Amino acid sequence: MVKLLLFFQQFSIWFKILLSELSNNLISLFLILALYFALWHFPQTIDLLLILNQADAFLFEVPLYFFLLMVSAFLIWNIPKYFYYYNYKDISFSNLIGFVPNQHYKFQERNKSVRYHYLVRVHMRKVLPRILALLLLIISALSILNAMKLFELDNIYTNFLEPTDTLIYCTFFLFLLSEPTIYGHMQEFINKIPKTNAFIVLLSVGLIVFIISLGTLNTQTEKDLGNLFLSNCALALFFFTLSFNSYRFLKEFPQKLFYGIVLFSGFILLFSFLALNFVPEWASRINPLSILTLSLLSLFMISFVLILLGKKLKLPLFSIIVVLCLFSSRLFSESSDHYQLTIKPSEVKRPDMEQYLYQWIKDRIDIIEKREGKFPALLVSSEGGGSRAGLWSFLVHSYLYEKSNGSYFEENLLSLTGASGGSVGNAMFFAEAQLAMYNNKKANFKTKSTDGYPALKYKASAVYKENYLSVSLLSLLGRDLFKETTSLFRFKNRGKLLEEQWSHTYKKYFSKELDKDILQKEFLSFYNNSTNKLEEKRTAPLLLINTTHTQTGNYNVISPVKYAHLRPLTGMRDFIENLQKSYPDSSIGLSTAMRINAGFPYITPVGEVKKSSISDKQYSDQYADAGYYDNVGGIVSKGVEEVFRNVLRDSFPELQDKINIKHIIIANSEERKIIKTQTQYKAPLTTLQNVRYGHTQEIIKKLGSKYIIKLQPTMIPLSFSEPENKEEEVLMIKPVLPLGRYLSTVAVRSMEARLNEVKPQLDAILTVN
Secondary structure: OHHHHHHHHHHHHHHHHHHHHHHHOHHHHHHHHHHHHHHHHOHHHHHHHHOHHHOOOHHHHHHHHHHHHHHHHHHHHHHHHHHOHHHHOOOOOOOOOOOOOOHHHHHOOOOOOOOHHHHHHHHHHHHHHHHHHHHHHHHHHHHHHHHHHHOOOOOHHHHHOOHHHHHHHHHHHHHHOOOHHHHHHHHHHHHOOOOOHHHHHHHHHHHHHHHHHHHHOOOOOOOHHHHHHHHHHHHHHHHHHHHOOHHHHHHHOOHHHHHHHHHHHHHHHHHHHHHHHHOHHHHHHOOHHHHHHHHHHHHHHHHHHHHHHHHHHOOOHHHHHHHHHHHHHHHHHOOOOOOEOOEEEOOOOOOEHHHHHHHHHHOOHHHHHHOOOOEEEEEEEEOOOHHHHHHHHHHHHHHHHHHOOOHHHHHHEEEEEEOHHHHHHHHHHHHHHHHHHHOOOOOOOEOOHHHOOOOOOEHHHHHHOOEOOHHHHHHHHOHHHHHHHHOOOOOOOHHHHHHHHHHHHHHHHOOOOOOOOHHHOEHHHHHOOOOOOOOOOOOOOEEOEEEEEOOOOOEEEEOOOEOOOOHHHOOOEEHHHHHHHHOOOEEEEHHHHHHHHOOOOOOOOOEEEEEEOOOOOEEEEEEEOHHHOOOOOHHHHHHHHHHHHHHHHHHOHHHHHHEEEEEEEEEEOOOOOOOOOOOOOOHHHHHHHHHHHHHHHHHHHHHOOOOEEEEOOOOEEOOOOOOOOOOOOOOEEOOOOOOOOEOOHHHHHHHHHHHHHOHHHHHHHOOOO
């Protein structure tokens, strides 16, 4: 009984000291938690782990990511030492780099008979920062397993280790090391193993060689994710070896140089982060995962400077700054115009939808009547899903256009709609095809040898091979965060930067002869001559771009025609009509419409349009991703179909049997399985996660399944060049297709291979039936 009471007494002492020491490692905890949530619970960054081994600059990007993880670990280990009084009292600006923060060790009792309370505190100050640093590396390693599990990529590691349970066990074991008695027993056991400084050096070198050798085996396939996991585990073991044998290591290595290198590396990365925020376009050359780690590490370094400065000034400077930032962000958000959409003047008068559809049919009467069989009238709905959905939509349109020599767009296509990435692909295709039709030319959607991408067949692939994620991540955690909390200076937000990235990349391959970026054109200007029949041009398809009104959750459609008076489209707000109530004769750019249709949470800011209420109070309408409401745009397509049938029945009854309305659904192949029963605590969150998927599948079923063009990962040769020896076995790989805005070359090639597989389906769309 006495022993039990003693145990609980010691546990109480240990736990209180643990909480106290964690407060001294607070910014380390924030960094670890931020990286945990980013790598385990945020879809746009989870899939970055799956394509890290697919990176085109693999020999640069993986080492950079591992380097940033190691710098983070060494900083977490050593930064808290600077916050102890006996260290920071002697620190100055001139001696910070190279200062040895171990002065607090000189004032510790050496007597072994000290009280348990004191023993725990001294031990925990030494061990806890090492534990937290090691935990960061374990989280990064297990996040790769977690991502494989989420994407159902089974291998020997996922079958043997459950990521969440393994992380819990590892965390429990690491925190056991913070108890001096347990640590002492483990140390006695390990000390029985003969080891020398040479052994530790050889082990460390061996781990580095092991990591490099695994990298050389990379073939950019699913199975290589296991090697990536092993490499990250080896990185954690390498740090464990160095940090828990630091007394041996620092006897041979100059302490001033060691601490100087650690702190200098942190400041170099901070200055790099600040420089990138001045020229954010440079970030697109760096892997998004590295940008994420760099950004979080830079915020860690800024926090370190504030805490250290506060210690010197005897003020809680870090706490004061954080509280001020929270209040100021709330204060400035209501008056800030940082995220306001760019409003553009427009001279185009929108016709009613039924008038427009009447003209569309009238322009094609001769073709419909002369055609044998039924004339296909095509309504396209493109499912959302990041860059992969955008490219898949763009590729399908490009193939159909090239196969029909343009008649797909000029004759058969009635409307294009969708959500998120799928709608972006629609818009990019529409811009080029519409411009070509207006100029009485044929668009060219295939690459040339001069385009610089011999492995790719379509220009769409070249456009989507660019990195559209790094700049947004950098701005989210950098310049936009600064703007949110200070409201100082004027610069482009991450949404506007994304628009410019799209536009500049698009112009490299399309409409090069134009001085103006075509995606920056005002949306309605694409329909400038649609109802003006002074020139004999066919009426263009309807491009309908959707978005979700943040404050009400209402579906909004950015439409070149008026439709609010039509019963089949009742309830869907007319974005342009609403905008023109406050800004007469105005509209937005096509790229802006694309952006507010495809806005990942947080990664892309919600677009804002400033308005005045009846009482003249200023507020902003906010618009977010269309996929929140309908991730395929099918309800719009069904509404257009019903209006089209009404026009056909009332004005062209003789053509009703000559036209075959086809719903083309450009979709992902995602099929969610019921794999386990959720706990009562997780069930509501799981419902929220899955309801959009369920709603989308319901809408797809209503549209019909005859013309669903599904994207699936497809096998491709590892090398795109023909083997010299025809009998040589070709290594085939199946790349992972990520959800975010970053596609590797092998992922793009896999999607082009999938396009070849669905050609029979696509050819059937244009046939007479």
